[in-house]
Amino acid sequence: MTRTSPGQYVRQVRQEIAKVTWPSRKEASISTAMVFIMVALAATFFLFVDFLLAEGVQLLFGLGV
Incomplete structure (x- = not known):
């Protein structure tokens, strides 16, 4: 498994966030x-x-007041 650089990771995250369909207000x-x-x-x-x-439970066991 290859390691990704921090810059590449941030770019990938931004690409995925751009794909999200956010709900309207x-x-x-x-x-x-x-x-x-x-x-x-x-x-x-x-x-x-x-x-x-x-x-x-109160009726069955006669507990409480």
Whole structure:
């Protein structure tokens, strides 16, 4: 395997970065909003499931108040 010089490495990195298709500001903001919405939905779902499981354990074993 041949070693590349630091200058050649930097040129190769710049060539690869030029090939990247970056999202527009609108696409990035929509994706960010969708991530926040999905996180909120997942958190709500797991809060509900946790509550149901806690109630079930309390009912089954008579633990807690």
